[in-house]
Amino acid sequence: MSLLMKLAWRSLWRHKRRTIITIFSIAFSLGLAVFFISFAEGVYAELIDDAVRMQAGHLTIENKDYRQASSIDLLVENLSELRSEIKQIKGVKSTKAIIMGQGVAKSGRGAVGVAISGVEPKVEQSTSPLAKKIVAGRYLRAGDSNAVIIGKNLAQRLKLENTRELKKLHALLAPLFSPLLQDEELMDDLLRIRLSIGKKLVVTTNDVNGQMVEELVRVKGIFVTGAVQIDGYLIQVPIDFARHLVGMKDDQATQLGILLDPDTDRQEVISSISAVIANEPDARSIVVKKWEEVMPDLAAYIKIDGGSNYIFQGILIFLVMFTIFNTILMSVLERRREFGMLMAIGTPYQKIERQVILETIFIAAWGVLLGLVFGGLGGYAMQVNGLDLRQFYPEGFTVSGIAFDMIVHAKVEIPTLAVIGSTVFGATILLCLYPMGRIKRIPVADVIR
Amino acid sequence: MNAIVKLQDVHKDYGQGDVVVHALRGLSLEIDKGEMTAVAGPSGSGKSTLLNMISGLDKPTSGSIWVDGKDTSKMSRSQLSKLRLERIGFVFQAYNLLPVLTAYENAEYVLLMRGVPASERRDKVMAILKRVGLEGMEKRFPRELSGGQQQRVAIARAIVSQPALVLADEPTANVDSKTAAALLDLMAELNEEKGSTFLFSTHDRAVMKRAKRLIVLKDGQILENGSLEHLDE
Numbered sequence: 001m002s003l004l005m006k007l008a009w010r011s012l013w014r015h016k017r018r019t020i021i022t023i024f025s026i027a028f029s030l031g032l033a034v035f036f037i038s039f040a041e042g043v044y045a046e047l048i049d050d051a052v053r054m055q056a057g058h059l060t061i062e063n064k065d066y067r068q069a070s071s072i073d074l075l076v077e078n079l080s081e082l083r084s085e086i087k088q089i090k091g092v093k094s095t096k097a098i099i100m101g102q103g104v105a106k107s108g109r110g111a112v113g114v115a116i117s118g119v120e121p122k123v124e125q126s127t128s129p130l131a132k133k134i135v136a137g138r139y140l141r142a143g144d145s146n147a148v149i150i151g152k153n154l155a156q157r158l159k160l161e162n163t164r165e166l167k168k169l170h171a172l173l174a175p176l177f178s179p180l181l182q183d184e185e186l187m188d189d190l191l192r193i194r195l196s197i198g199k200k201l202v203v204t205t206n207d208v209n210g211q212m213v214e215e216l217v218r219v220k221g222i223f224v225t226g227a228v229q230i231d232g233y234l235i236q237v238p239i240d241f242a243r244h245l246v247g248m249k250d251d252q253a254t255q256l257g258i259l260l261d262p263d264t265d266r267q268e269v270i271s272s273i274s275a276v277i278a279n280e281p282d283a284r285s286i287v288v289k290k291w292e293e294v295m296p297d298l299a300a301y302i303k304i305d306g307g308s309n310y311i312f313q314g315i316l317i318f319l320v321m322f323t324i325f326n327t328i329l330m331s332v333l334e335r336r337r338e339f340g341m342l343m344a345i346g347t348p349y350q351k352i353e354r355q356v357i358l359e360t361i362f363i364a365a366w367g368v369l370l371g372l373v374f375g376g377l378g379g380y381a382m383q384v385n386g387l388d389l390r391q392f393y394p395e396g397f398t399v400s401g402i403a404f405d406m407i408v409h410a411k412v413e414i415p416t417l418a419v420i421g422s423t424v425f426g427a428t429i430l431l432c433l434y435p436m437g438r439i440k441r442i443p444v445a446d447v448i449r
Numbered sequence: 450m451n452a453i454v455k456l457q458d459v460h461k462d463y464g465q466g467d468v469v470v471h472a473l474r475g476l477s478l479e480i481d482k483g484e485m486t487a488v489a490g491p492s493g494s495g496k497s498t499l500l501n502m503i504s505g506l507d508k509p510t511s512g513s514i515w516v517d518g519k520d521t522s523k524m525s526r527s528q529l530s531k532l533r534l535e536r537i538g539f540v541f542q543a544y545n546l547l548p549v550l551t552a553y554e555n556a557e558y559v560l561l562m563r564g565v566p567a568s569e570r571r572d573k574v575m576a577i578l579k580r581v582g583l584e585g586m587e588k589r590f591p592r593e594l595s596g597g598q599q600q601r602v603a604i605a606r607a608i609v610s611q612p613a614l615v616l617a618d619e620p621t622a623n624v625d626s627k628t629a630a631a632l633l634d635l636m637a638e639l640n641e642e643k644g645s646t647f648l649f650s651t652h653d654r655a656v657m658k659r660a661k662r663l664i665v666l667k668d669g670q671i672l673e674n675g676s677l678e679h680l681d682e
Contacts, residue, residue: 007549346533
């Protein structure tokens, strides 16, 4: 070990308590930052994943005017050829055709404005989280016609259940299950949902020519996502039925959603898709959009929430930096005599500087290492086991119409750890610059007496 | 020229405006190689200021100082630092050893800074520690040594690189009279053996007696300059 290293190392451990407190201050703040940032990254990743799977993918091909006025006649044509070409692009996992429209759902006892989503049941079953949110009945199947799945809230608003049937079941089940189902409302809820399955609805909307059309559909399943906007407003029908309803051809849809493989260079895929689109007959009217453009509310939420999270962690680290700064400054100031003596016997100033930097590096390296281990392990445990938020949010939690999965998982990523760790390490090293400057100003002749 | 130190009309003032302290007032003197000189005088007479001026730790307000033939008043901070490292050894009143280094490492420090190879360093350090009577105590830290032993380490550190000049600011002020006598014996022997030039400040008459030459300062001026016997007369 060189003399400077020896000096730095031993000087640190001369004040064990101070050194340990400083190392743990760095480790604690960094660990917290790593944990919360990993946690936020995990929540955002899940939220984005759910949203893109449920809606129109990581990338969406649609008419360039669709976002200004989401009209059913703003189409993507030549769908099958477009899909087969896009599937060849590296990083594209799957594609999904969607028809989105507005309409009214009518039952015998009510009418509610709805968003009609025509989807490919087979594709959605493997990609969309909605398929896993069915609480009664089943999800759509390929070959289903005049079938619909609706949210629990919508079913309640349309009062689909037969009142007589409901009363009969209540009377039958109450004596049997009331000791178990103490909450009568809950039992009522379950019965109403169950009794909505198989009931008929009339869906009214406009077709591509602007004419009003309507069709009778049968409820196949009820879903609960926890998002009021979805559970009370969205209905899903098979895409073939949707085409038939609005008068679209087989090769048409309002959107073509594209799901990407993890860690795909999105910009590269966009460039490749743009090249494919350029060869299409309707090249001028269709564009490829990122999910942030398709779901701007969600993107804005993540940006704001993520930003405030980073600011909070930044403030925490900044405050701890003051402790570290104070420690280094105190360590330099109380050793004025030692440094003065070193300068008196001819030690070059740069060597003393190097000693202080080495001491800071030791502290920073230990603090950062421990912080990354603590925060990383905490985050990893949360990544594997998840955190159940249901006790904190029994009603669920939605963002921009997307329901949070109430069991959230952190996402620990090496690049994130590297960035946070090196930022704290670098900041700690920078903090020693001022105390180092103070060494230069030591009045050597005075302090060595 | 045989002078290792030469001062010419050196003034040192502290403070500004109306509150100016004249620490040195036109001091001129020469110290020859191999001399063992004591600078005596009451507190505030300018002893420490004189040593600081010679070592380049402080700059004179006016006048010139030559050390080993070099005009220190024209030197930069780093040049002065280099001069101290290569040509001057220091012994301080309060020992000023590095508390985290052993006796061996403290003595080795200057050689390391000068880039002396490891094997040569080891021979020199072991020889000097033996010479100052610290054989077997190489691995002890300063806190494990007595005041006298610590000052011996400081002396070893000051002379291990065989500097042209050893400056000692009241080197025996913090030790008892018996230890002080032993330290002075040691410095006198080293002065004889190695021809090292010693310049130390003191206000202890017993210490003054051991010097070959005595310079007495008062109010920043030389009051007397010669041998103690001569001054006694």
